[in-house]
Amino acid sequence: QVQLVQSGAEVKKPGASVKVSCKTSGYTFTSNFLHWVRQAPGQGLEWMGVIIPGGGSTSYAQKLRGRVTMTRDMSTSTVYMELSSLTSEDTAVYYCAREDGDYGRRTFDVWGQGTMVTVSS
Amino acid sequence: DIQLTQSPASLSASVGDRVTITCRASQSISNYLNWYQQKPGNAPKVLIYAASSLQSGVPPRFSGSGSGTDFTLTISGLQPEDFATYYCQQTYSTPRTFGQGTKVEIK
Numbered sequence A: 001q002v003q004l005v006q007s008g009a010e011v012k013k014p015g016a017s018v019k020v021s022c023k024t025s026g027y028t029f030t031s032n033f034l035h036w037v038r039q040a041p042g043q044g045l046e047w048m049g050v051i052i053p054g055g056g057s058t059s060y061a062q063k064l065r066g067r068v069t070m071t072r073d074m075s076t077s078t079v080y081m082e083l084s085s086l087t088s089e090d091t092a093v094y095y096c097a098r099e100d101g102d103y104g105r106r107t108f109d110v111w112g113q114g115t116m117v118t119v120s121s
Numbered sequence B: 001d002i003q004l005t006q007s008p009a010s011l012s013a014s015v016g017d018r019v020t021i022t023c024r025a026s027q028s029i030s031n032y033l034n035w036y037q038q039k040p041g042n043a044p045k046v047l048i049y050a051a052s053s054l055q056s057g058v059p060p061r062f063s064g065s066g067s068g069t070d071f072t073l074t075i076s077g078l079q080p081e082d083f084a085t086y087y088c089q090q091t092y093s094t095p096r097t098f099g100q101g102t103k104v105e106i107k
Helices: none
Strands: A003-006 A010-012 A018-025 A034-039 A046-052 A057-060 A068-073 A078-083 A092-100 A107-111 A115-119 B004-007 B010-013 B018-025 B033-038 B045-049 B062-067 B070-076 B085-090 B102-106
Touching (some): A018 A034, A034 A068, A046 A068, A046 A092, A057 A068, A078 A092, A107 B033, A107 B045, B004 B085, B010 B018, B018 B033, B018 B085, B018 B102, B045 B062
Parallel strands (some): A010 A115, B010 B102
Antiparallel strands (some): A003 A018, A018 A078, A034 A046, A034 A092, A046 A057, A092 A107, A092 A115, B018 B070, B033 B045, B085 B102
16 A cells, blocks of 8 residues: 655754655655645644655745755655754644645645654754 | 635534534635545545545545635534544645644534
């Protein structure tokens, strides 16, 4: 079955960077976009960006541009999200999610289990 | 960017009630609207896609309607397992924005 398995929880100091991985399995890696979504404690879902695994193209949320980088490793079917210059406002659960379907039928149909990133001095 | 405004932000309801949540888009998004359910500690789960299509495995008490800018999610006969937070999401354009969520609590 389709699975997205994320790396474990991280604790970082302000100003540091964090890199979260999302290993995919159960489908053709290049067939679907992969998105990153984060959720601060007690808050809603915030879309961060997307990577197209086939060519590596990316699109990022405007508020994160310059701090976020999404990459992929074709040999392991894994995508990565790196966020730099961390502040306490980046404390959140980070999810990867697969987009499936065409046109009006697009959904985030499979999600990773989430990775808690805590930024604290 | 397309903004999605959900209402209400929270509601209290009893088992068996009919519940309606609305989502308004800042511009027309045709039927490119999904609904997700999220329970504490879990990732969101898609309930409705393309505004009104029921995702496989989702109970038929969940239904969606709307097109253009105005959408609704209805739960007909609320069950104990339905107490959760619900989000709308548009996939008409990037960024794939979410509504701010509606928390459904037990009355």
